[in-house]
Amino acid sequence: MFDKVLVANRGEIAVRVMRACEDLGIDTVAVYSDPDRHGGHVRYADEAYNVGPARAADSYLDGEAVVDAARQAGADAIHPGYGFLAENADFARRVADTEGITWVGPDPGPMRTLGEKTKARSIMNEAGVPIVPGTTEPVTEAETVREFGEENGYPVAIKAEGGGGGRGMKVVRGPEEAAEELESAKREGEAYFSNDSVYLERYLETPRHIEVQIVADEHGNVRHLGERDCSLQRRHQKVIEEGPSPALSDELREQIGEAARDGVREAGYTNAGTVEFLVEEDPDREPGELLGPETDFYFLEVNTRIQVEHTVTEELTGIDIVEEQLKIAAGQEIAFTQDDVELEGHAVEYRINAENAADEFQPANEGSLDVYDPPGGIGVRVDDALRQGDDLVTDYDSMIAKLIVHGPDRETCLARSARALKEYDVEGVVTIVPFHRLMVTDDDAFVGGTHTTKYLDEHADRDAIAAAQEEYGTGDAPTADDDEETTEREFTVEVNGKRFEVNLEERGAPAIPTPDTGGGRDRPDVATDDDGDDDTVAVGDGETVAAEMQGTLLSVEVSEGDEVAPGDVVCVLEAMKMENDITADAGGTVTDVPVAEGDSVDMGDVLLVLE
Incomplete structure (x- = not known):
């Protein structure tokens, strides 16, 4: 059995895995992003290592950083939990090929094969498992979608090869929707799974x-x-x-x-x-x-x-x-x-x-x-x-x-x-x-x-x-004195992978100014540069369209000089595993677009300015 397992995840599933390890007498290692530095899984683990900033691509999805943390901790196995890198065959191969570290999961070969939906359908068909009528080869043209719909009936489901939980799936209810939904499914597949390959299935109604x-x-x-x-x-x-x-x-x-x-x-x-x-x-x-x-x-x-x-x-x-x-x-x-x-x-x-x-x-x-x-x-x-x-x-x-x-x-x-x-x-x-x-x-x-x-x-x-x-429903709990300002100073020291934390709370003291490390904007009229430094650039005057929630921009549909009407989709924002269309409330001419595809934004951040 293993001596020490690194859990490449966060939150409740990381704690769940660590508890199983403890039952077996195995030491545990946590990895954490900057906003998770005080997370429950960090508190529970025997050791914890920072793997990057808030953006998942730069922390929990950074396979190299995770494996480096395992090496540093002397872990002899990595358990991925679910989500993040759990179904990433390339990461599984990286771990399996790393001397002295075992991948707690399926062999990367079958994992890759079953993770690609068309190949998985072929395997199940060979095993005599019933499959929904659909394609076994990737689909690239809207005409293929229309032909499938004519043969098998509408609606038709377009699904990303690496998808799951509804991500990367679009439903086509008529031939006129084929092109738009195909492009949307491919875009989600690329954004979520770095794979824009899609296939078709008959969509079951009940x-x-x-x-x-x-x-x-x-x-x-x-x-x-x-x-x-x-x-x-x-x-x-x-x-x-x-x-x-x-x-x-x-x-x-x-x-x-x-x-x-x-x-x-x-x-x-x-x-x-x-x-x-x-x-x-x-x-x-x-x-x-x-x-x-x-x-x-x-x-x-x-x-x-x-x-x-x-x-x-x-x-x-x-x-x-x-x-x-x-x-x-x-x-x-x-x-x-x-x-x-x-x-x-x-x-x-x-x-x-x-x-x-x-x-x-x-x-x-x-x-x-x-x-x-x-x-x-x-x-x-x-x-x-x-x-x-x-x-x-x-x-x-x-x-x-x-x-x-x-x-x-x-x-x-x-x-x-x-x-x-x-x-x-x-x-x-x-x-x-x-x-x-x-x-x-x-x-x-x-x-x-x-x-x-x-x-x-x-x-x-x-x-x-x-x-x-x-x-x-519940609301905010009352505090002893809502008018009294409280400042909390947090100190974290990490020595050889062991974390020591000191929290000092001071009532009535002014807040300690801290840099904005989340990449967001505090005021609707400024935006940080792409390199994350403290310089700001004005986005100009006029009506603004702001992000309704924190997320990542999958696409920006407009450019400076474009004319938009009320209700037009101007951006597509991924938040909480779902694709959300951001629309303009008013019409006008786009005068400034301070964001780009792939940017992380916070609620209230300006996406574009209209005149």
């Missing part, structure tokens, strides 16, 4: 999202650990996951599980992974009825890493999946047979995101956990990294914790969930806890288990969501 957890070792053993139902999604991002699925019969469940085993065995895959499927829902199915073995299901993709929702499977099976990953990477054989795997009861995971569900799940731009008191009791598990008093870091995703509830059956599990969500006390940061409370108590489709992946976006009661936010 699917359930079912995924199967698998583990496989180097000795030829492949096990599936049951399925999870991830059908409650907004804009293809999962919000609540549960297992077993409330819709599947035992016969259909077994068919899907065996299909997952066959597929990964055909690919020569090892370590933990998830095979995802779309299952055709019967729109006339009543609560309590189950989908039988004749139901159509189709392979969607393989996630070559551990999933956010792996906790559901752990509660159902009692198997520590992260521990299995470490043992498999160390060359050990899986110690249980397929017949040993039994699903006990029902489990649900609630993503505790810093978002306002009543405002289209808008992510929070700032906040501090003035009060943070998670629930407890039988059947309740909370995976988190933040603690009371921590500031919210908004440079990455919006999830601050995961609440996992287990019970002997679904009804008991939902009742226990309602109790746990009621106990979850958060002040100072908006969360979607009120939304979750609505789902488990008053939403007939979710409680009845008849929801599909389209439900939340197309059918959920927006007024009910707003009412839940109003009733159960």
